[in-house]
Amino acid sequence: MINFELSPKIKNIRNLIHSLALNNLRPLSRQYDEEEHTKPADLIDMMHQLSRGGGISGVGKGRKEGPSDATLMNAVLAEELCWGDAGLTLLSLPGGGLGAAAIQATGTPEQKERFLKRFSEEKPTWGAMAITEPDAGSDTAAITTTATLDREKNEWVLNGEKIFVTSGKSALKDSKGFVVVWATVDKKQGGRE
Numbered sequence: 001m002i003n004f005e006l007s008p009k010i011k012n013i014r015n016l017i018h019s020l021a022l023n024n025l026r027p028l029s030r031q032y033d034e035e036e037h038t039k040p041a042d043l044i045d046m047m048h049q050l051s052r053g054g055g056i057s058g059v060g061k062g063r064k065e066g067p068s069d070a071t072l073m074n075a076v077l078a079e080e081l082c083w084g085d086a087g088l089t090l091l092s093l094p095g096g097g098l099g100a101a102a103i104q105a106t107g108t109p110e111q112k113e114r115f116l117k118r119f120s121e122e123k124p125t126w127g128a129m130a131i132t133e134p135d136a137g138s139d140t141a142a143i144t145t146t147a148t149l150d151r152e153k154n155e156w157v158l159n160g161e162k163i164f165v166t167s168g169k170s171a172l173k174d175s176k177g178f179v180v181v182w183a184t185v186d187k188k189q190g191g192r193e
């Protein structure tokens with residue numbers, strides 16, 4: 001059972017993040033509401049340095065607390081940062097996002113090492129997850145994107161259209177991140193689960 005009591009350590013971090021949200025996010029809100037296609041470079045760098053140094057939580061950072069503490073810490077962080085500015089937090093800040101969460105949950109040890117290490121490296125890096133399609137939102141069973149293994153090249157070929165991929169551009173164009181793509185595997189052509 002999850003214990004919802006905040007430990008002294010989480011309370012301290014909550015206070016720190018609250019003050020960061022007050023002083024570093026809220027003053028930028030109006031500007032980035034009006035300039036919605038620009039990115040707050042200084043804020044991104046600061047948050048990345050804090051996150052990679054272990055100052056605030058992130059996926060794949062070798063946390064020492066148990067799962068309950070990690071879950072509570074993430075909830076508190078999301079609450080405080082979104083109090084500062086939900087748009088800047090969810091759409092701008094670097095980190096593994098949903099893409100890294102998927103690999104953390106299902107990846108092999110080798111995949112975790114290969115894909116997640118980059119979030120602790122020097123440059124801000126983004127991960128993303130592409131599920132939604134023009135004709136498939138909540139109903140993920142309706143996804144039509146396919147993944148087919150090209151045996152000669154030993155490569156997976158993706159065919160389909162994705163929309164609303166949060167941080168997709170940041171992951172693939174602005175940094176050396178990645179996008180996890182939801183697709184159906186064509187088993188007849190040599191795919192596997």
Ligand SMILES: Cc1cc2nc3c(=O)[nH]c(=O)nc-3n(C[C@H](O)[C@H](O)[C@H](O)COP(=O)(O)OP(=O)(O)OC[C@H]3O[C@@H](n4cnc5c(N)ncnc54)[C@H](O)[C@@H]3O)c2cc1C
Nearest residue numbers: 098128129130131132133136137138139163164165166167
């Ligand atoms: C800020 C933001 C970030 C996002 N980031 C991502 C991302 O990173 N990656 C990604 O893949 N997608 C992302 N999305 C897309 C999001 O996941 C989809 O918008 C969501 O799944 C809903 O799909 P839809 O917009 O097609 O709406 P629909 O699925 O068409 O739903 C429309 C309405 O119908 C209702 N509805 C749907 N199905 C049922 C049902 N069976 N019974 C009753 N009511 C139903 C819904 O509640 C909703 O009110 C993001 C969206 C937003 C707003």
